[in-house]
Amino acid sequence: MDLPYTRIKGGVCAAREFLGSAISCGIKNPKSDRLDLSLIYSKIGCLSAGMFTQNRVKAAPVRVSQSHLRAESLRAIITNSGNANACTGPTGMQDAKNMAKETSKLLGLRQREVGVCSTGVIGLPMPMIRIEPKYEGLVAGLGPKNGNDVARSIITSDTHEKEFAISFELHGKRVRIGGCAKGAGMINPNMATMLCFITTDANIGKRGLKEAIENSVENTFNRITIDGDTSTNDSVIVLANGAAENKTIRRGTKECRDFSHALEFVMNKLAKSIVRDGERVTKFVTLEVKSARNASDAKKVAQAVANSSLVKSSWNGEDPNWGRIIHAVGYSGASIREEFVDIYYESKAACKGGLQAKTNPEVLRNIVSKPAFKITIDLGIGDANHRIYSSDLSPEYVDFNRSEYAYWKQAKKDGLV
């Protein structure tokens, strides 16, 4: 899959005719100048598609972006980090709409052409007083080399920005796809607590773009988990402006499949980088479930194992504890036969037919002592498979997530609550 793609510099501004801008307004921390407001903009008209959290509690910007995407194609996305604008009621909706409105005025677009995203603490009113004075500077700062600033501005508890871009041949033209993402906590299959913005200069039809994003998200962002929590703000948005001047890609063609694979390739890089940078994560674990009775069972097993506190704690302890893995297989709800279950750490058997295998435990221990390893669970009763990228659970994760109280105290000081 790597072969036809050339990795290129940059992220969300790597495709032609896309500009970015990021600025600090003090939402993350009034006392520091961390970037926390950003803008992505296509100089020329473009098509868009998006996928959003399946949490029934949806942040205001998610509702606004969904409605704008239904009505029209987006050409710009404004994003703040530090406050999720979730559980903020009609005021939060108005705040999200105003962010789109003010940006659209300055860019000469219709309000519905601007998407809005937010990430951060849930339940606090938006500090609009910090955002409003910054719109003009944000738009004035737009440039083709600011993709990295955008990537840095959207991160919260991530330790570093995540961006990736490629180019490849399509219909004899060189097409670019690039993007950035943030994650770190509240990460679960079914759209993690994450934002991902992808731009491409491919010329692609609306239906082809929609299909490509749906398939790609299913195989990438829906297959990662850090803590099993699904957030209120997850958003993946793709903008395609056609600047590569390839013949329009139509749904169902070979070119559409090629484009979809390339999109999935970019998303997969970003998804895996989210897990690697999970909150206080020390292990990157590829979990492969094989030979399940059906696809739904394969997924249930992968999710139960990947989200078990006890399994994840043992990964943190570098303990090849297959007993805990099979116990999670057992309560996953999938149809299984204990006596057919094999469990491998890389290529070494830890469990054969539901029993301790002959492999020396020290060999298994050496595998789980590595920063990244693969565990295969072969259920031996069918032909359905499922893969998830997961991580360990560390004492430091819990410690890190003990309190967001500082945000509430600051909000009180600001007169917001």
Next chain:
Amino acid sequence: MDLPYTRIKGGVCAAREFLGSAISCGIKNPKSDRLDLSLIYSKIGCLSAGMFTQNRVKAAPVRVSQSHLRAESLRAIITNSGNANACTGPTGMQDAKNMAKETSKLLGLRQREVGVCSTGVIGLPMPMIRIEPKYEGLVAGLGPKNGNDVARSIITSDTHEKEFAISFELHGKRVRIGGCAKGAGMINPNMATMLCFITTDANIGKRGLKEAIENSVENTFNRITIDGDTSTNDSVIVLANGAAENKTIRRGTKECRDFSHALEFVMNKLAKSIVRDGERVTKFVTLEVKSARNASDAKKVAQAVANSSLVKSSWNGEDPNWGRIIHAVGYSGASIREEFVDIYYESKAACKGGLQAKTNPEVLRNIVSKPAFKITIDLGIGDANHRIYSSDLSPEYVDFNRSEYAYWKQAKKDGLV
């Protein structure tokens, strides 16, 4: 509910004609003399009923006890801790059967009158070489005052034994119910990783006893969670020997309901003591979900909130973070309307109609700083309720559960793997 019951001394030997015994055979730790093998025995014939884990991976002793209970009534239960005898294949089944067989011979019972329970590490062969020499001493040690020894012998990562007993009037006779339990980790609604043995001298019919245990478990052990992991060994067994000489309690009568309430009262005390003594737990949280559309939704919401790593981390941090609670409500799968959700810490509103309430955050913070508190989630769209007893997630829990490797090393030294 407290009123008609008198708390009495003791636990699993508090009811008349029940004897207990416990001994150390070095399964927990060959170098220490911690009690790890126990026996409960009724001097006279009795009826029994049991409920077991819903994990599809069932430990050998669970299978053996289930089969003995179907065939006949139990009169004795032998239990070891330190090894779960789970994922041990035909050898494990033979080991569990032998434990029943050897005990039954010494007690002059049929093999099927002896239940078997195990708790401890999954996947390691049973160290029968340590258990076999101990049967005679175990039976010889039976006495009416050894209930506390039994309670201590079944605990693993628990910090203390859990026992409780009451007496009450029924049909003009004084009836006793007492028991002991162990828990601590792998605790989830749907039978926690726990063992619970209850004895009663009530004279009750088989069908009445079955109904009473089913109702009581549903309202007690199925409503606690520590880490959301469901174990392979969960067992609740009740023995009733009729020594109180009350008129036989028949299913469907007022007396049967009274007995059932008393049994539930005892189980509730034991269930709550399991949560309070959860692995490295610092908070006991009563989670009350109200006004859900239906019972299934109420349960989904309670379980999602009670098992969210982020919610539990915030409880550990004494942070009244209702934003994380409503986010778990949103992904629970239940039908909810964000704008109708109220969240209370004790009687103080943190969230009203999906929004930050007016209560001073410091007031809420004082509540979650207590070792035990209640959170009520009022969904405002129906009349179904569900209650769960839960706990926080501490950095120390993860640290405690990082490795069971010492057990595997010992097993290797013993030639078991």
